[in-house]
Structures are given as structure tokens and as C-alpha cells.
Amino acid sequence: MATEHYDTLSIGSGQGGNFVCWTRASAGKKTAVIERKWLGGSCPNVACLPTKNVLYSAEVLHLSQKYAATGLLKTAGTGVDMAVVRQRKREMVEGMADTDKGAFEKSGAEYVAGHGKLVGEQSIEVELDGGGKRIMTADNILICTGSTASIPNTPGIEKAKPLTHIEMLELDEVPKHLVILGGGYSGLEFAQAFRRFGSEVTVLERNKKILKREDDDVSSALVEILMEEGIQFHTSVNISNVSGISGQSVTLSGTRDGQPLEVKGSHLLVAGGRVPNTQNMGLETVGIDVAASGHVKVNEYLQTSVPGIFALGDCAGSPYFTHIGFDDYRIVSSFLDNKQPLRSTTGRQVPSTLYTSPELAHVGLSENEARRTGVECRLAKLPMAAVLRSRTMDATRGFAKALVSAENDAILGFTALGPRAGEMLPVVQLAMSAGLPYTSIAGLIVTHPTMCEGLVALFGSVAPRS
Numbered sequence: 427m428a429t430e431h432y433d434t435l436s437i438g439s440g441q442g443g444n445f446v447c448w449t450r451a452s453a454g455k456k457t458a459v460i461e462r463k464w465l466g467g468s469c470p471n472v473a474c475l476p477t478k479n480v481l482y483s484a485e486v487l488h489l490s491q492k493y494a495a496t497g498l499l500k501t502a503g504t505g506v507d508m509a510v511v512r513q514r515k516r517e518m519v520e521g522m523a524d525t526d527k528g529a530f531e532k533s534g535a536e537y538v539a540g541h542g543k544l545v546g547e548q549s550i551e552v553e554l555d556g557g558g559k560r561i562m563t564a565d566n567i568l569i570c571t572g573s574t575a576s577i578p579n580t581p582g583i584e585k586a587k588p589l590t591h592i593e594m595l596e597l598d599e600v601p602k603h604l605v606i607l608g609g610g611y612s613g614l615e616f617a618q619a620f621r622r623f624g625s626e627v628t629v630l631e632r633n634k635k636i637l638k639r640e641d642d643d644v645s646s647a648l649v650e651i652l653m654e655e656g657i658q659f660h661t662s663v664n665i666s667n668v669s670g671i672s673g674q675s676v677t678l679s680g681t682r683d684g685q686p687l688e689v690k691g692s693h694l695l696v697a698g699g700r701v702p703n704t705q706n707m708g709l710e711t712v713g714i715d716v717a718a719s720g721h722v723k724v725n726e727y728l729q730t731s732v733p734g735i736f737a738l739g740d741c742a743g744s745p746y747f748t749h750i751g752f753d754d755y756r757i758v759s760s761f762l763d764n765k766q767p768l769r770s771t772t773g774r775q776v777p778s779t780l781y782t783s784p785e786l787a788h789v790g791l792s793e794n795e796a797r798r799t800g801v802e803c804r805l806a807k808l809p810m811a812a813v814l815r816s817r818t819m820d821a822t823r824g825f826a827k828a829l830v831s832a833e834n835d836a837i838l839g840f841t842a843l844g845p846r847a848g849e850m851l852p853v854v855q856l857a858m859s860a861g862l863p864y865t866s867i868a869g870l871i872v873t874h875p876t877m878c879e880g881l882v883a884l885f886g887s888v889a890p891r892s
């Protein structure tokens with residue numbers, strides 16, 4: 427079989443692989459992305475963007491019902507047509523595919539539809555979607571194959587055909603009672619969306635608390651808000667058996683805090699974490715080291731154990747966020763473009779936003795981590811009601827808090843639970859990455875009334891250094 431040589435090939439059309447190939451192709455280099463299913467990867471097709479689209483539909487319905495109850499609207503949204511919710515989501519996804527196709531056309535990077543497998547240190551065999559094979563070689567190979575929802579090995583669960591985020595986003599009905607296994611990011615976003623569409627929702631979490639990495643006050647404040655919307659939570663749960671079939675009727679049994687627990691529902695969603703896509707792709711053939719977790723082992727420049735092969739995004743164990751996949755692109759590009767790489771994963775910021783309403787935004791150190799690691803800091807906390815923009819939206823629940831070093835005036839961490847809280851993050855991130863003291867935010871003139879105005883009050887309330 428004839429081989430074709432490239433400057434760079436990416437297995438997987440995830441964020442990092444696409445951007446490296448697009449930018450190198452724009453600079454005149456021959457590149458291609460090999461993708462078995464989703465042009466653009468999971469984010470625009472089955473993950474970030476479609477979930478936010480569906481959450482927004484749910485918010486529209488929720489607000490219409492809330493304001494009809496106050497008399498502001500004459501009629502409430504009385505129910506939801508999930509086929510229309512799905513269609514709105516599908517149109518956005520199609521639009522994203524067109525955008526990504528345009529990026530391939532404009533840059534000159536090739537898109538190859540098929541399953542890629544390493545067959546040599548510089549060589550990939552592609553089983554093409556339409557049948558047939560291609561052998562492609564490259565100076566640089568990127569593994570950007572993402573991750574897949576993990577299904578626990580609980581007896582009966584496979585037979586129950588549980589939904590993952592992929593099928594949830596294609597539902598054209600409102601589940602009567604949605605049971606969600608996992609109280610993490612995906613679980614909570616789907617819980618709120620479907621509760622607002624009208625489902626009864628029960629979240630089962632094996633840890634003692636929901637969102638285990640968050641501070642107790644953050645986790646409990648969000649759970650309280652979600653419970654007021656009618657979502658039920660069971661924590662410290664151990665599910666030992668599943669029976670029935672999702673879409674008809676399911677029963678989960680096990681224990682909660684050691685006591686017997688049985689939960690019945692109509693649909694089951696598994697949202698219990700992800701496993702990296704590193705199987706059946708020839709990693710062992712070329713001697714790429716893989717961690718026990720299944721992630722490709724990489725150094726701070728995302729190089730694997732084989733020279734010329736990089737891994738980016740979820741499959742490399744980078745924190746599971748699209749913005750981190752994008753940063754992985756910048757790290758690999760910097761490595762390939764400069765003899766002295768300018769970027770690495772060492773010490774990088776990992777901001778996050780959970781898109782419930784209110785949103786939960788976080789960057790840097792949490793109070794829990796500060797305590798655990800013995801970092802001395804000053805804490806400032808501001809109720810969301812003090813951020814006057816929240817009053818214009820009747821969304822005063824939540825708070826913001828900041829951790830500032832006790833030794834100098836550096837900002838160490840920031841968390842906000844409030845409306846559109848994610849939009850507050852970059853201001854704080856910029857001050858943190860530029861090494862600016864907290865007073866640089868406290869002294870800003872910020873337009874009134876914005877959510878970021880709250881940052882002035884928050885950082886203005888930090889106690890002086892003793």
C-alpha cells in the first residue's frame with residue numbers, strides 16, 4: 427500500500443489536534459486529522475455546547491413559568507416539546523460542523539473520516555469510513571482521542587441500557603423519573619435541565635457530598651438551591667444491582683450510609699466519570715507508555731514516551747475541559763514552533779464553570795486545599811445579593827469568595843456561585859497570572875451594574891495584612 431507523508435497527523439478531531447493541524451496547515455505545512463465519528467470532536471457534538479444549549483432551553487421554560495406565577499407574563503410555558511428542544515440543539519450542532527468544515531477548507535488541513543491506529547513510530551493505518559485503508563506517515567503525530575462515559579460494572583446495568591450524555595441529548599420525550607448515577611458536572615447539569623423540563627429527578631452519588639472537590643459551603647449552597655427546584659439527592663450511596671430497562675422502568679438497589687436503599691425511575695443516566703479512549707489504537711505496538719488509569723503518559727510538553735508523538739486533551743489526562751484541550755494545542759504548537767518551548771502544563775491555571783443556574787465558577791486554591799496544604803491566607807466572602815446586578819435578575823442566591831495570601835497580596839483562589847458567575851473568572855485569572863496584587867481589582871472602576879462589579883466589593887473587603 428502506498429504511504430503518504432505529512433508534517434503533522436492527528437488521530438482524533440478533538441480541540442487540540444484540530445487547532446495544531448489548522449495552524450500548521452495555514453503556515454503551509456501538510457497536515458491531516460483522522461476522525462472516526464465527530465468532526466470537531468465531542469465538545470460541539472455531544473458534550474459542552476449541546477448541553478449548554480439544552481440547559482438554556484430549560485432556563486427559558488423555567489423563567490417563563492416563574493414570571494407567569496408573578497403575573498409578569500400573562501401565560502406560562504405549560505410544558506415543553508422535547509422534539510423542538512432537540513431540533514434547536516441539532517441546528518446549533520450542524521452550524522458548528524459547518525464552522526469546523528470551514529476551518530479545514532480555509533487552512534488546507536485534510537479531514538480523513540475513519541479509525542486511526544498506530545502501526546509504527548511515524549505511521550498510522552486508517553480504516554476508512556467508506557471502506558478501504560490508507561497508510562499515512564508524519565514527522566509529528568498527535569493523539570487526541572478524548573474519553574468516553576464510564577459505565578460501572580454493577581450487575582444488571584448493561585442490560586438496563588442506561589443513557590449517557592449522548593443519548594440524553596437526543597431524547598424527544600421528558601422522562602417521567604430520571605435517575606442519575608453520579609453527582610458531578612454532567613449529572614448536575616442534566617439534573618437541573620430535566621427537572622425544569624418536568625421530570626422527577628433523583629441524583630445518586632457515592633461520595634459523602636455532591637461535587638466532592640468543592641468546599642462544603644459551596645457544595646451545600648448549590649445543593650440547597652437544586653433541592654428547592656425539586657431535585658432529590660442521595661449521597662454515600664453504593665448501588666449493587668440494577669434491574670429493568672431505561673426508557674421503561676428501572677430499579678436501583680444498594681445501600682445509603684449502610685442502610686438499604688431502593689430507587690425506582692423511568693430512565694437511568696450514567697454520569698459517573700470518563701475513561702480515556704486509548705484502546706485498539708496501537709499504542710503498545712509503538713511502545714507508548716500508558717498509565718494505570720488508561721491515560722497516555724506525557725511530560726510537561728505533552729510528549730509521549732516516543733519522540734515525535736504527542737498526546738493532548740482527555741486521553742492524556744489533561745483536566746477534562748475543552749479550554750484545557752485548547753491550551754494543550756498552544757503547548758504543542760509552542761514546542762513544534764520554537765526550539766525553546768514557551769509554554770508547558772507546569773503550574774497552569776485550570777478554571778472551571780458548572781453551567782447550572784446559578785453558575786459555579788472556580789479558579790485556583792479552594793479553602794479545603796488551603797487548609798489541607800497549610801497555606802496561610804486571608805478569606806473574603808460576599809453574598810451574591812451584594813452584587814447589585816443579581817437583584818435585577820431576582821437571582822441573589824449564592825456568594826463569591828476569594829483567598830488572598832497572608833504573606834503578600836497575591837490572589838490564590840476565587841469561587842463564585844451566582845448568575846453568569848463564569849463571566850467573572852477572567853478578571854481574577856488575569857490578575858493571578860500577571861502576579862497583580864488583589865488591590866489591583868479592588869481599585870478598578872467597573873461599570874455599574876455588572877456582575878464583575880462584585881469583584882471590587884469582594885477584593886475591597888480583604889483584611890489588611892497583619
Ligand SMILES: Cc1cc2nc3c(=O)[nH]c(=O)nc-3n(C[C@H](O)[C@H](O)[C@H](O)COP(=O)(O)OP(=O)(O)OC[C@H]3O[C@@H](n4cnc5c(N)ncnc54)[C@H](O)[C@@H]3O)c2cc1C
Binds near residue numbers: 438747749751
Ligand atoms: C456532557 C458533557 C458536558 C461537558 N461540558 C463541558 C463544558 O461546558 N466545558 C468544558 O470545558 N468541558 C466540558 N466537557 C468536557 C469536554 O467535552 C472534554 O474535556 C473535551 O471535549 C475533550 O476534548 P478532547 O480534544 O480531549 O477529545 P474529544 O473532543 O472527545 O475528541 C476526540 C475525538 O477523537 C475521536 N477518536 C477517538 N479514537 C479515535 C481513533 N482511533 N481514530 C479516529 N478518531 C478517534 C473521537 O471520535 C472524538 O471525536 C463536557 C463533557 C461532557 C461529557
Ligand SMILES: NC(=O)c1ccc[n+]([C@@H]2O[C@H](COP(=O)([O-])OP(=O)(O)OC[C@H]3O[C@@H](n4cnc5c(N)ncnc54)[C@H](O)[C@@H]3O)[C@@H](O)[C@H]2O)c1
Binds near residue numbers: 778779
Ligand atoms: N461545565 C463543564 O465544564 C462540564 C460539564 C460536564 C462535564 N465536564 C467534564 O467532564 C468530566 C466528566 O463529567 P462527569 O460528571 O461524568 O464526571 P465527574 O467526575 O465530574 O463526576 C462523576 C461523579 O460520579 C460519581 N460516581 C461515579 N461512579 C458512581 C457510582 N457507581 N455510583 C454513584 N456515584 C458515582 C463520582 O463520585 C463523581 O462525583 C468532568 O469531570 C468535567 O471535567 C465539564
